Structure formats: C-alpha cells, structure tokens
Amino acid sequence: MDLKHLQRNWDHLGRTDPLWAVLTWPGKRGKRWDPQEFFAVGAAEIESLIRCIESLPVGIQKGKALDFGCGVGRLTQPLAEHFQEVWGVDIAPSMIELAGKYNRYGDRCKYRVNDSDDLGLFADDTFDFVHSHLTLQHLHPQLANGYIKEFIRVLAPGGLLVFQMAGEPTVRRRGPVRTLRRCVRRLIPEGVIRLCRRIRYGHLIDMYGIPREEMVAFLVGSGARVLDVQADTSAGGGWMSYRYWATKE
C-alpha cells in the first residue's frame, strides 16, 4: 500500500473513531473509549517502560524524545513527564490535530504530520530516546525497515531506541494448504483483498510481521547495538510480538 493510501486510511480512522483505532479493545468500538481511561492506560505503559529504562546499567539523557506513530498522543503525553522535549510524529492529520487538543505540556510537546517514508524532518543524532509502539506492525516490512534505519540515524550516540514490532504469525500453515493459499492470494487483485478485509474486520488496518532473528540482524546491519528483545502480547492473537531495545555507539 502506498503512503497516500495509508494516510487516507489512518486519517479516516482518526476522524471516525480515533481512540478505538489506536487501542482496538473489545467494547470500545464506536467512540466508547472514555478519554481519561484511554490516557491512563498509556500513562501506565510509559511508567513501566521508564522503570525498565531506569534499571538499565547505562543511564540515558532525558533531553529530546521522539514518539513515532504517536496517534492522539496516548504515549507521547506521559513521555513528556520524563523528557524535556517530546516530538510526536504521525501520518494522519486527524490524529495529529486531536493530539494537539489533548496536549497538556504546551511547547515541550510538539506534534507533526509526516507523510514521507523517511524522517527528513530531523537531523542526524537528534534524540536521546526514540520510541514506537503499535505502528510498525501496520507497515509493509520494507517501509518499516526504512523507518527503523531512520530511527537509528536520528538517535544520538548513547541514546536509546525502543520499538515494538510483530514477529512471526503464531499459526503457521504448512505444506500444500499453505502453497495453495499463496497461489490463490497471488491471483486476487490487492483491491479485492482489501475489500474482503474491510468486510471481515470493518476497517483497513493491515498487519505485518518481521521474524525476530531477521529484525535483530537488520538492526545490527544498520549500525545499532541490540541491548535486549522482549516478547510481549501487543500484536494481539495470531502474532508474536517483540519489543526491541537498542543503542548506537
């Protein structure tokens, strides 16, 4: 899916049911999220992340942080409790507009639309902390890898990169069934597949995974030093999910 298409989809979700598009919890669809409860979930996630960061053997600077795919700022806002300046970047103008409305930190928290496949908005070595959650898993691996390279470029030496990405599907079809599915899949036009997904899931959020070993090799090959990889459940049923911790020398 090209970036324009991706932007249209997320912008539509941002206009129609933004909090549910970010956290698709059962019972919350149709604008049923209470914003206070929604942001409290984000605050708890960041508190636990900060506790992990503080337990690292090396300290990090608490200057500038980047939250890539920030949505309405669910995680960007609590990051502003811990960093002097936080940038939230998202492809959807509607999400960024709403993030601005929920912003409680004034100029210390800046939100920007980025509809490019790079982070040309930022110079090399800008951020002490680069973070992304529940975003890369919705991007084609080629696009996701391009952004990850950019995360490493904009990360300051000695800074910390933490991001979540889906890994391997948990249900692997093998043998002839898998081959048959692949052949049929190739024969169906992309537009029809998207329509089927829309009918089945009611929205247009794609899911992709990159196997853990492949991701680690990619990080190392792109100049990062991997500190840790933690399995988590963020990607929901059907996918392994990992949180990658890395730095740049």
Ligand SMILES: C[S@@+](CC[C@H](N)C(=O)[O-])C[C@H]1O[C@@H](n2cnc3c(N)ncnc32)[C@H](O)[C@@H]1O
């Ligand atoms: C599931 S939401 C997660 C939002 C936020 N990270 C959180 O956990 O609250 C995914 C977000 O990624 C954004 N997104 C999707 N593709 C993107 C891209 N190529 N660049 C920047 N943001 C993107 C979407 O607009 C959406 O706001």
